Amino acid sequence: MNELALLIASAIASGTPLALAALGLIINERAGVINLGAEGLMLVAAIAGFASAVATHSSAVGLLAGAAAGAVLAGLLGGLVIWLNTNQYASGLAVSLFGAGFSAFVGIGYTQENLGAHAQAGVPGLCRLPFVGPALFTQHPLAYVAILLAVLQSWFFFRSKPGLVLRAIGESPEAAQALGYSVRWLRLLAVVAGGSLVGLAGAYVSVVATPLWVEGMIAGKGWIALALTTFATWRPARALWGAYLFGGVTMLQLHLQGQGVSVPIELLSALPYLSTILVLVLISRNPRWIAANMPASLGKPFYPGT
Amino acid sequence: MPISNARHRRLFVHGLSLLPLLGWCGCNKKPAPEAAPSAAAPAPASEAAKADGTLKVAFAYVGPVGDAGWTFAHDKARKEAEAAFPGKVKTSFVENVPEAADAERVIRDMVEQGNTLIFGTTFGYMEPMLKVAADSKGVKFEHATGYKTAGNLRTYDSRTFEGAYLAGVVAGSMTKTKVLGVVASIPIPEVIRNIDSFTLGAQSMNPSVKTKVVWVNKWFDPPKETEAAQALLDQGADVLMQNTDSSAVLQTAEKAGKMAFGWDSDMSKFGPHAHLASAVINWAPYYKKAIKDALDGSWKVEQTWWGVKEGAIDLVNIADSVPAATKAKIDEIKKGLSDGSFSIWKGPIKDQTGKEVLKAGEVGETKMLLGINFYVKGVEGQLPASK
Numbered sequence: 121m122n123e124l125a126l127l128i129a130s131a132i133a134s135g136t137p138l139a140l141a142a143l144g145l146i147i148n149e150r151a152g153v154i155n156l157g158a159e160g161l162m163l164v165a166a167i168a169g170f171a172s173a174v175a176t177h178s179s180a181v182g183l184l185a186g187a188a189a190g191a192v193l194a195g196l197l198g199g200l201v202i203w204l205n206t207n208q209y210a211s212g213l214a215v216s217l218f219g220a221g222f223s224a225f226v227g228i229g230y231t232q233e234n235l236g237a238h239a240q241a242g243v244p245g246l247c248r249l250p251f252v253g254p255a256l257f258t259q260h261p262l263a264y265v266a267i268l269l270a271v272l273q274s275w276f277f278f279r280s281k282p283g284l285v286l287r288a289i290g291e292s293p294e295a296a297q298a299l300g301y302s303v304r305w306l307r308l309l310a311v312v313a314g315g316s317l318v319g320l321a322g323a324y325v326s327v328v329a330t331p332l333w334v335e336g337m338i339a340g341k342g343w344i345a346l347a348l349t350t351f352a353t354w355r356p357a358r359a360l361w362g363a364y365l366f367g368g369v370t371m372l373q374l375h376l377q378g379q380g381v382s383v384p385i386e387l388l389s390a391l392p393y394l395s396t397i398l399v400l401v402l403i404s405r406n407p408r409w410i411a412a413n414m415p416a417s418l419g420k421p422f423y424p425g426t
Numbered sequence: 427m428p429i430s431n432a433r434h435r436r437l438f439v440h441g442l443s444l445l446p447l448l449g450w451c452g453c454n455k456k457p458a459p460e461a462a463p464s465a466a467a468p469a470p471a472s473e474a475a476k477a478d479g480t481l482k483v484a485f486a487y488v489g490p491v492g493d494a495g496w497t498f499a500h501d502k503a504r505k506e507a508e509a510a511f512p513g514k515v516k517t518s519f520v521e522n523v524p525e526a527a528d529a530e531r532v533i534r535d536m537v538e539q540g541n542t543l544i545f546g547t548t549f550g551y552m553e554p555m556l557k558v559a560a561d562s563k564g565v566k567f568e569h570a571t572g573y574k575t576a577g578n579l580r581t582y583d584s585r586t587f588e589g590a591y592l593a594g595v596v597a598g599s600m601t602k603t604k605v606l607g608v609v610a611s612i613p614i615p616e617v618i619r620n621i622d623s624f625t626l627g628a629q630s631m632n633p634s635v636k637t638k639v640v641w642v643n644k645w646f647d648p649p650k651e652t653e654a655a656q657a658l659l660d661q662g663a664d665v666l667m668q669n670t671d672s673s674a675v676l677q678t679a680e681k682a683g684k685m686a687f688g689w690d691s692d693m694s695k696f697g698p699h700a701h702l703a704s705a706v707i708n709w710a711p712y713y714k715k716a717i718k719d720a721l722d723g724s725w726k727v728e729q730t731w732w733g734v735k736e737g738a739i740d741l742v743n744i745a746d747s748v749p750a751a752t753k754a755k756i757d758e759i760k761k762g763l764s765d766g767s768f769s770i771w772k773g774p775i776k777d778q779t780g781k782e783v784l785k786a787g788e789v790g791e792t793k794m795l796l797g798i799n800f801y802v803k804g805v806e807g808q809l810p811a812s813k
Contacts, residue, residue, distance in 0.1 A: 123660060123661060123662075126659075126660035127660060129660075130657065130660055134653060228492070229492070232492045234695055234696050236696075238680075240681055325649065329649065330648045330649045330651075330674050330677070331677060332648050332672065332673065332677070334646070334648050334649075334672065337648060337649055339647065339650070371653060371656070371660075374640050374653055374656075374657035375657050375660065377639070377640045377641060377657070377807065378638045378639075378640050378660075378663075378806075378807070379661070379807070380638075380806045380807030380808060381807075384810065385613075385641045385643060385810045386643065389642075389643055
C-alpha cells in the first residue's frame with residue numbers, strides 16, 4: 121500500500137514537467153500557432169535555468185530564468201511565423217534543432233557544476249496523512265502550480281472573454297480581425313506566454329528533478345508534450361491527466377523491474393511511448409472528436425489586410 | 427572472447443550531430459603547443475619524436491574532460507603521468523572523439539603529429555585503432571577496455587568489481603531495511619560482475635541483505651537514472667549503488683534522505699549527506715607504467731587488468747557515519763587484495779537459483795569473471811537476456 125502511494129508520488133513528479141510544457145503548448149495552439157520547437161525551448165531553458173541557479177544559488181531564480189529563456193526563444197519563433205509567415209512546421213523544427221545545438225554549446229562549461237540536492241519538504245500537516253500524505257503532499261511546489269494552471273486555463277479558455285478571443289484567433293483569425301482584434305500581436309502574446317511555461321518545464325528538469333546539466337537531458341519530453349496536446353484534444357485538464365499517465369507508466373516500468381517482473385527491459389522502456397501511440401490512435405479513430413476541438417486555423421499563416 | 431566492456435559507446439548519439447555547429451564543437455582539438463602542422467615536413471613519426479628527446483604521447487577521449495566521471499578520470503591520470511616524467515614526456519589530448527569513422531581520422535592525425543604512444547580510452551575505438559596500428563608500425567597503441575590486440579596495440583582495463591565489493595561491505599553495514607538498490611546500465615558481464623560483487627560484499631556483513639536492480643540501458647542518462655533511483659527507493663531500498671556514469675543516483679538519495687555511493691570519480695560534493703564512499707578508478711599507475719615501458723624500451727603486447735593491488739581501484743572518502751569496524755574491514759580487504767591473500771570470488775558462492783557456482787575454497791578464474799552471466803544469491807529479479 122505504501123509502495124502504491126510512493127508510485128503515485130513518483131508519477132506526479134515525473135509527469136509535472138510534461139504537464140507544464142503541454143499546458144504551454146495548448147496556449148500556443150489554441151491561438152493557432154503550432155510550436156514544434158518545444159524540445160529545443162526546453163533544452164535552452166534547462167541550461168539557462170541551471171546556469172542561473174548555479175550563479176545565484178537560488179532554484180527560484182533558475183526557474184524564472186528558464187521561463188524567460190523559453191519566452192525569448194518562443195518570441196523569436198513567433199516573429200518568424202506570425203510576421204514573416206514562414207512555415208510553422210519547418211520553423212519549429214529549426215528552433216528545436218537550434219535549441220539542441222545551442223544548449224550543448226553554451227553548456228560545455230557546466231557539465232561539472234553542482235547545484236546541490238535538497239530534501240523535499242512536504243506540505244505541512246497534510247503530508248502526515250496516511251496514504252494520501254506520501255502520495256500527494258510531498259511534491260515540489262511547481263507540481264501544485266501545474267494543477268492550478270490546468271484549472272485556471274480551463275476556466276480561461278471556456279469561461280472568460282480574453283480566453284474566448286484567444287480561441288477566436290486560433291479558429292478564425294479573419295473574423296477576429298473583423299471584430300477589431302490585432303491578431304498578430306495577440307498570437308505573439310500567446311506564443312510568448314506558452315513559451316514561458318515550456319521554459320519553466322525545461323528548467324524544472326535541470327534545476328529540480330535532476331539538478332545537473334547534461335547535453336540533451338530533456339530526452340524527448342518536448343515531443344511527448346506536443347503529443348499530449350493532441351492526446352488531450354487541446355483541453356488543459358486532460359493534458360494534466362495525460363502527463364500523469366505518461367509519468368505513471370514511466371515509473372511503473374521501473375517499479376516492475378525492481379519487483380523482478382520478467383519482461384524484457386527494452387519492452388518496458390518502450391512502454392510509455394507505446395501507450396502514447398495507443399491513446400493517440402484511439403483518439404484519432406473518432407475524427408469528429410479531433411475536429412470538434414482542434415483549432416481550425418492551427419498551423420495556417422494569417423495575412424491581415426487580404 | 428567477445429565479452430566484457432562494451433563500454434562507453436554512449437554519448438553523441440543524440441542525433442544532434444545533424445548540426446554542423448555540433449560537428450564543430452564536437453572536435454574541440456587541443457594539441458600540444460609544439461605540435462607543428464604535419465603537412466610542412468612529414469618526417470617519419472619515430473624520428474620526429476627522437477629529434478628533441480621527448481616522448482610524445484596522445485590521448486583520444488570519448489567525452490569532454492569535464493564530464494565528472496569517465497573522461498575526467500582519464501584526464502586527471504594523464505596530467506599526473508606527465509608530471510611524473512619531467513622533461514621527458516609531452517602529452518596532448520583530443521576530447522569528444524565520436525566512436526565512429528572520425529576516431530580513425532583523429533588517431534591518424536595524432537600519428538602524423540609525431541606521437542609515438544597513443545591511448546584510446548573507449549571501447550568503440552577498437553577497430554579504428556587496429557586499422558591505424560596496422561599502418562603505423564613505429565607507433566605504440568594502448569586501448570582501454572577492448573579485447574583485440576596487434577603487434578603494436580595492447581589493452582588495459584580496471585577491476586571495477588573490487589570497488590563494487592568494497593562499497594557493498596559499507597552498504598551491508600549501513601542498511602536498515604536490508605534492501606539495497608542498484609541502478610544498472612547495460613547488461614554486459616562487467617556490469618553484472620559489479621552487481622554481484624556489490625551484493626557479495628554486503629552479504630559478508632549481513633547475510634540477509636537483498637539487492638534490487640533496475641536497468642536503464644544507458645551509460646549516461648541522468649534523468650533516467652534519477653527515475654530509476656526513485657523507483658528503487660520507493661520499493662524500500664535505503665542504500666543505492668550505480669554502474670552508470672553520472673552523480674544523479676547519489677543526488678536522488680540525497681533528496682530522499684537515503685544513502686548512496688560515488689562511482690568512477692569522487693562524487694562526495696554532489697550529495698554530502700547521502701554519500702557513503704566513492705569507488706574510484708585511478709588510471710595514473712597504468713599510464714605511468716605504459717610511458718615508462720615506452721621510454722625504456724620494455725613495451726610489449728599484453729592485456730592488463732589492474733585493481734586495488736596496483737592502486738588502480740580504491741574506495742575513497744568513506745563517510746564519518748560508517749562504523750569504525752567496517753572501516754577496519756575495508757582496510758583489511760584492501761590489504762588482502764594487495765598481497766593476494768583475499769579473493770572476492772571465492773566459494774562457496776551460489777547463483778540466484780541456489781545452484782553452487784563455486785565450491786567452498788574454489789577461486790573464480792579470470793575467464794569465468796570476464797564472461798559472467800548470472801546473478802548471485804540475494805539479487806532479486808531476472809537477468810535481462812544480454813546480447
